[in-house]
Amino acid sequence: MILVSACLAGIDCAWDGKNRLDAGIKRLLDENLAIAICPELLGGRNIPRARTEIKGGNGEDVLNGKAKVFDEEGKDVTVEFLKGAYATLSIVKKYNIKKAVLKSKSPSCGVGNIYDGNFKGNLIAGDGVTGALLKREGLEVSCRDT
Numbered sequence: 001m002i003l004v005s006a007c008l009a010g011i012d013c014a015w016d017g018k019n020r021l022d023a024g025i026k027r028l029l030d031e032n033l034a035i036a037i038c039p040e041l042l043g044g045r046n047i048p049r050a051r052t053e054i055k056g057g058n059g060e061d062v063l064n065g066k067a068k069v070f071d072e073e074g075k076d077v078t079v080e081f082l083k084g085a086y087a088t089l090s091i092v093k094k095y096n097i098k099k100a101v102l103k104s105k106s107p108s109c110g111v112g113n114i115y116d117g118n119f120k121g122n123l124i125a126g127d128g129v130t131g132a133l134l135k136r137e138g139l140e141v142s143c144r145d146t
Protein backbone atom coordinates (compact mmCIF):
# COMPACT_ATOMS: atom_id res chain seq x y z
CA MET A 1 0.00 0.00 0.00
CA ILE A 2 1.27 3.47 -0.94
CA LEU A 3 0.38 6.74 0.75
CA VAL A 4 -0.60 9.49 -1.70
CA SER A 5 -1.58 13.14 -1.42
CA ALA A 6 -5.35 13.31 -1.72
CA CYS A 7 -5.28 16.25 -4.14
CA LEU A 8 -3.18 14.17 -6.58
CA ALA A 9 -5.87 11.49 -6.44
CA GLY A 10 -8.47 14.00 -7.63
CA ILE A 11 -9.97 15.00 -4.30
CA ASP A 12 -10.85 18.72 -4.10
CA CYS A 13 -8.85 19.46 -0.96
CA ALA A 14 -6.27 22.03 -2.10
CA TRP A 15 -6.29 25.52 -0.60
CA ASP A 16 -8.35 26.85 -3.53
CA GLY A 17 -10.96 24.09 -3.26
CA LYS A 18 -9.62 22.31 -6.34
CA ASN A 19 -7.59 19.15 -6.90
CA ARG A 20 -4.21 18.55 -8.51
CA LEU A 21 -5.17 15.40 -10.40
CA ASP A 22 -2.47 13.00 -11.52
CA ALA A 23 -4.10 10.20 -13.53
CA GLY A 24 -1.52 7.62 -12.46
CA ILE A 25 -2.08 8.38 -8.77
CA LYS A 26 -5.85 8.21 -9.16
CA ARG A 27 -5.49 4.81 -10.83
CA LEU A 28 -3.58 3.54 -7.79
CA LEU A 29 -6.45 4.65 -5.58
CA ASP A 30 -9.08 3.15 -7.86
CA GLU A 31 -7.22 -0.18 -7.77
CA ASN A 32 -7.05 -0.08 -3.95
CA LEU A 33 -3.26 0.15 -4.04
CA ALA A 34 -3.09 3.53 -2.30
CA ILE A 35 -4.43 5.42 0.69
CA ALA A 36 -5.14 9.12 0.07
CA ILE A 37 -4.51 11.65 2.83
CA CYS A 38 -4.56 15.43 3.11
CA PRO A 39 -2.38 16.43 6.07
CA GLU A 40 -3.77 19.96 6.15
CA LEU A 41 -7.34 18.70 6.56
CA LEU A 42 -6.16 16.16 9.15
CA GLY A 43 -4.65 19.11 11.00
CA GLY A 44 -7.96 20.96 11.07
CA ARG A 45 -7.64 23.34 8.12
CA ASN A 46 -10.69 24.07 5.97
CA ILE A 47 -11.56 24.06 2.26
CA PRO A 48 -11.02 26.61 0.86
CA ARG A 49 -8.31 28.20 2.99
CA ALA A 50 -5.65 30.88 2.74
CA ARG A 51 -2.38 29.81 1.09
CA THR A 52 0.38 28.87 3.49
CA GLU A 53 4.17 28.76 3.34
CA ILE A 54 6.97 27.95 5.76
CA LYS A 55 8.96 30.99 6.92
CA GLY A 56 12.50 30.75 8.22
CA GLY A 57 13.34 27.27 6.99
CA ASN A 58 11.80 24.04 5.74
CA GLY A 59 9.66 21.23 7.11
CA GLU A 60 12.54 19.66 8.99
CA ASP A 61 13.11 23.01 10.71
CA VAL A 62 9.42 23.18 11.63
CA LEU A 63 9.65 19.72 13.19
CA ASN A 64 12.67 20.94 15.15
CA GLY A 65 10.89 24.09 16.35
CA LYS A 66 13.17 26.35 14.29
CA ALA A 67 10.71 27.59 11.66
CA LYS A 68 6.97 28.23 11.47
CA VAL A 69 4.13 28.02 8.97
CA PHE A 70 2.08 31.12 8.21
CA ASP A 71 -0.88 31.78 5.99
CA GLU A 72 -0.95 34.64 3.54
CA GLU A 73 -2.74 36.82 6.08
CA GLY A 74 0.09 36.35 8.60
CA LYS A 75 -1.65 33.85 10.88
CA ASP A 76 0.61 31.25 12.50
CA VAL A 77 -0.75 27.82 11.54
CA THR A 78 2.25 25.77 12.67
CA VAL A 79 0.22 23.77 15.20
CA GLU A 80 -2.22 22.62 12.52
CA PHE A 81 0.62 21.55 10.24
CA LEU A 82 2.31 19.55 12.98
CA LYS A 83 -1.00 17.97 13.96
CA GLY A 84 -1.63 16.96 10.34
CA ALA A 85 1.86 15.53 9.92
CA TYR A 86 1.62 13.38 13.04
CA ALA A 87 -1.93 12.27 12.15
CA THR A 88 -0.55 11.17 8.78
CA LEU A 89 2.21 9.29 10.53
CA SER A 90 -0.37 7.43 12.64
CA ILE A 91 -2.04 6.22 9.44
CA VAL A 92 1.33 5.18 8.02
CA LYS A 93 2.07 3.11 11.10
CA LYS A 94 -1.42 1.62 11.29
CA TYR A 95 -1.18 0.29 7.73
CA ASN A 96 2.57 -0.38 7.78
CA ILE A 97 3.12 1.88 4.76
CA LYS A 98 6.69 2.16 3.46
CA LYS A 99 6.29 4.44 0.46
CA ALA A 100 4.63 7.81 -0.18
CA VAL A 101 4.03 9.88 -3.32
CA LEU A 102 3.19 13.45 -2.37
CA LYS A 103 2.34 16.74 -4.06
CA SER A 104 5.39 18.82 -4.93
CA LYS A 105 6.27 22.21 -3.35
CA SER A 106 3.54 22.15 -0.69
CA PRO A 107 4.41 23.32 2.85
CA SER A 108 2.88 20.01 3.98
CA CYS A 109 3.49 17.49 1.21
CA GLY A 110 6.46 18.99 -0.64
CA VAL A 111 9.55 16.87 -1.25
CA GLY A 112 12.93 18.30 -2.27
CA ASN A 113 11.72 21.86 -2.90
CA ILE A 114 9.17 24.09 -1.21
CA TYR A 115 8.13 27.73 -1.51
CA ASP A 116 10.35 30.12 0.40
CA GLY A 117 7.78 31.85 2.61
CA ASN A 118 7.34 35.03 0.58
CA PHE A 119 4.33 33.93 -1.50
CA LYS A 120 6.14 34.97 -4.69
CA GLY A 121 6.64 31.55 -6.23
CA ASN A 122 10.31 31.22 -5.29
CA LEU A 123 11.60 27.83 -4.16
CA ILE A 124 14.14 26.72 -1.56
CA ALA A 125 15.58 23.28 -0.86
CA GLY A 126 13.71 21.17 1.64
CA ASP A 127 10.55 19.20 2.32
CA GLY A 128 7.15 20.17 3.65
CA VAL A 129 6.32 19.33 7.25
CA THR A 130 4.65 15.98 6.49
CA GLY A 131 7.21 15.10 3.81
CA ALA A 132 10.01 15.71 6.30
CA LEU A 133 8.37 13.65 9.04
CA LEU A 134 7.76 10.68 6.75
CA LYS A 135 11.38 10.78 5.54
CA ARG A 136 12.56 10.97 9.13
CA GLU A 137 10.52 7.85 9.84
CA GLY A 138 12.29 6.02 7.02
CA LEU A 139 9.65 6.01 4.28
CA GLU A 140 10.65 6.20 0.64
CA VAL A 141 9.12 9.55 -0.28
CA SER A 142 8.82 11.07 -3.75
CA CYS A 143 6.64 13.75 -5.27
CA ARG A 144 4.63 14.59 -8.37
CA ASP A 145 4.22 18.00 -9.92
CA THR A 146 0.93 18.85 -11.60
Ligand code: SF4
Pocket residue numbers: 005006007008013014015037038039040041103106108109
Ligand atom coordinates in the same frame (compact mmCIF):
# COMPACT_ATOMS: atom_id res chain seq x y z
S1 SF4 B 1 -0.63 19.12 -1.13
FE1 SF4 B 1 -1.04 17.83 0.63
S2 SF4 B 1 -1.87 19.22 2.16
FE2 SF4 B 1 -2.01 20.27 0.20
S3 SF4 B 1 -4.05 19.78 -0.57
FE3 SF4 B 1 -2.68 18.25 -1.40
S4 SF4 B 1 -2.82 16.58 0.06
FE4 SF4 B 1 -3.62 18.37 1.09
